[in-house]
Amino acid sequence: MxxxxxxxxxxxxxxxxxxxxxxxxxxxxxxxxxxxxxxxxxxxxxxxxxxxxxxxxxxxxxxxxxxxxARSGKAPAGPAGAATGRLDFEGAPVEFEIHRAKSGLRGATEAEMALFGTGRLSSVERLLKRGGARTGIEEIAIPESLAPVLDEDAPLSLAEFLSAHGLEAAGMTETISADITSLPESVSLSCDRHTPLLVITRTAHDMNGAVIARQVMRLIADGLTYG
CATH class of the missing domain: 1.10.10.10 (Winged helix-like DNA-binding domain superfamily/Winged helix DNA-binding domain)
Known part of the structure; x- marks a missing residue:
């Protein structure tokens, strides 16, 4: 090794x-x-x-x-769901491409049941590339009742992803944190185990405050800046 x-x-x-x-x-x-x-x-x-x-x-x-x-925390992302900051790689805006995707229905975890108020979720997990190299893993989860089937090729922007499924967020929150890769993630991303990750979590809600979607992006941190 x-x-x-x-x-x-x-x-x-x-x-x-x-x-x-x-x-x-x-x-x-x-x-x-x-x-x-x-x-x-x-x-x-x-x-x-x-x-x-x-x-x-x-x-x-x-x-x-x-x-x-100076650890980052939650910040509102605006009524249209735009991100609060810009993601750059070595000073230039990041452009990801979807390398591989899988979608389907699954049961919600206990934490997800508390968040969404339902036990059934539609989810899509996508392996992302930048410049030909594997760079991150993204998952979007939406209650099955709102979108029983998810388009694996829909845009990475959560607002645009929702729009592609006939949904619209009244607002979003965003959390920035750090983590390291697990062994399965290291294999998927073809990187060393315990590689530092930048984790961006976006949660979309409707006008009544109910959560309609959550996006988690786990990105290899080396060279990335967000702000």
């Missing part, structure tokens, strides 16, 4: 500390030299890891303030 690159190991450990609360929001981190020594990596390796986490919205690096833990 290939050895995990040092910068990815550093990213994974820093994400763990933020996710578990060991590094709380607002915590000022030591400088690159101190962090590099603590993680037993070079300064350049530590800088690369810090840049990745900054792009994921987990850290804020500003002159005179140092590096601050």
């Amino acid at each position: 290939a050895r995990t690159p040092l910068y990815k190991a550093a990213e994974t450990e820093m994400i763990r500390r933020i996710e578990t609360g060991e590094w709380e929001v607002g915590t000022r981190l030591p400088n690159e030299f101190v962090l590099a020594e603590e993680f037993k990596v070079s300064q350049g390796t530590m800088r690369r890891a810090l840049i990745t986490l900054e792009g994921m919205g987990l850290l804020s690096r500003k002159p005179g303030r140092g590096t601050i833990v």
Whole structure:
């Protein structure tokens, strides 16, 4: 098995500390030299890891303030369901293509039953590519009563996806967080296990506040920025 690159190991450990609360929001981190020594990596390796986490919205690096833990949270996405930020790869807008998809009906988990108020969901899971390389996994779930069959080729924009199925959101919320790949995800994405992920979760609701759809995009974080 290939050895995990040092910068990815550093990213994974820093994400763990933020996710578990060991590094709380607002915590000022030591400088690159101190962090590099603590993680037993070079300064350049530590800088690369810090840049990745900054792009994921987990850290804020500003002159005179140092590096601050700044985990993103929920934000409204507007009545038309537009995203609150722009997803870039190395400074340019990201364009994904659908590499593979599967759809069908499934039972809802306990958390999904609480969210949607139903035990039956239509879902589509799509493997995404960027520039020919596998880069993320997306899932959209909608109550079966609203859309018994989902189009696997419908647009990636949640608002446009809903429109393609005759649905419209009165509003959306969006959550940005971080995670690492599971073993099955690493296989699907052809990447190292525990690769850092940028996770974008969008939830659409109708005018009565009932949830009509949820989209979860789990994207390889390296090179991505969102804001």
